[in-house]
Amino acid sequence: QFGAGGGYGEQGYSEERISAQRVADHYSARSNQTLEERENSPIIHLKKLNNWIKSVLVQLYARPGDCVLDLACGKGGDLIKWDKAKVGYYVGVDIAEGSIKDCMTRYNGDSDQQRRKKFSFPARLICADCYETRLDEYLCEDAPFDICSCQFAMHYSWSTEARARQALANISALLRPGGTFIGTMPDANVIIKRLRESEGMEFGNSVYCITFGEEYTEKDAVDCPEWVVPFHLFKLLAEEFDLELVLMKNFHEFVHEYVQRPEFADLMRRLGPLGDGRSGQSTLSQDEWEASYLYLAFVLRKRGPPPSQ
Numbered sequence: 001q002f003g004a005g006g007g008y009g010e011q012g013y014s015e016e017r018i019s020a021q022r023v024a025d026h027y028s029a030r031s032n033q034t035l036e037e038r039e040n041s042p043i044i045h046l047k048k049l050n051n052w053i054k055s056v057l058v059q060l061y062a063r064p065g066d067c068v069l070d071l072a073c074g075k076g077g078d079l080i081k082w083d084k085a086k087v088g089y090y091v092g093v094d095i096a097e098g099s100i101k102d103c104m105t106r107y108n109g110d111s112d113q114q115r116r117k118k119f120s121f122p123a124r125l126i127c128a129d130c131y132e133t134r135l136d137e138y139l140c141e142d143a144p145f146d147i148c149s150c151q152f153a154m155h156y157s158w159s160t161e162a163r164a165r166q167a168l169a170n171i172s173a174l175l176r177p178g179g180t181f182i183g184t185m186p187d188a189n190v191i192i193k194r195l196r197e198s199e200g201m202e203f204g205n206s207v208y209c210i211t212f213g214e215e216y217t218e219k220d221a222v223d224c225p226e227w228v229v230p231f232h233l234f235k236l237l238a239e240e241f242d243l244e245l246v247l248m249k250n251f252h253e254f255v256h257e258y259v260q261r262p263e264f265a266d267l268m269r270r271l272g273p274l275g276d277g278r279s280g281q282s283t284l285s286q287d288e289w290e291a292s293y294l295y296l297a298f299v300l301r302k303r304g305p306p307p308s309q
């Protein structure tokens with residue numbers, strides 16, 4: 001479905017809308033890569049590490065039969081993770097029309113990566129601005145959701161206070177009491193520390209570059225405006241919307257903690273970003289590992305007792 005407040009054609013051109021449109025255009029232009037293009041990416045191991053972290057979050061917090069809301073779902077790279085968790089229903093929302101089309105292709109099983117793959121859950125895909133649109137009105141027939149996920153995208157809501165509030169209002173209104181909100185986003189503490197240590201308004205390494213005031217770029221990944229989210233403010237604002245903090249960990253801490261668990265260590269070995277020291281496969285470079293330090297994972301819970309079965 002397209003147009004639940006996704007396009008800005010007839011809605012005026014405030015600064016926030018122009019920057020949201022820039023983000024949408026940026027992601028729409030990045031069509032699905034082939035498996036070969038993906039494997040040749042200079043940050044392939046970082047992408048695999050990100051996928052491992054998202055898989056761990058899904059495995060820790062999703063239950064069989066869950067109703068899932070994937071905000072800023074992108075091209076549906078997480079569909080397979082939800083399938084492995086045996087969820088019952090999936091709604092994906094993204095502002096980028098091109099990404100929603102790729103997500104639909106992936107769900108229908110005719111992309112390069114997932115030929116003949118059929119997902120076991122029904123899905124609804126919507127093109128909309130999750131931080132502007134009142135999604136509770138739009139999704140009243142699908143709600144309440146057991147789990148909401150917003151991966152590598154919550155910080156796009158931080159361009160204005162109104163958008164940050166609308167994002168959290170949507171999540172709170174759509175989650176059931178006791179429902180879980182999982183996500184990943186840039187770690188403001190680390191970014192500001194790095195900025196203070198740098199000479200000017202820019203820092204980075206061979207795989208990423210952050211420029212303050214203008215734009216943020218990560219080689220072969222993001223090249224559009226991004227916002228820094230001070231986590232203590234995010235936590236306070238989330239509390240206003242009945243969302244209580246359960247967990248917040250920088251990616252380095254997250255990896256160190258969960259890679260100890262046999263079930264997640266095994267997945268790490270299969271994905272390969274940290275290598276197993278035996279197979280001779282290439283592994284995450286020092287620069288990729290440093291780039292992963294720029295992110296954190298969080299889990300919030302919607303206040304209230306879960307409905308009795």
Ligand code: SAM
Binds near residue numbers: 027071099128131
């Ligand atoms: N969650 C996906 C993943 O982990 O693979 C995609 C992450 S990608 C880095 C960020 C996504 O956020 C893009 O697909 C982009 O279109 C989406 N996005 C950014 N601003 C948005 C908004 N206001 N509403 C909905 N989606 C948005």
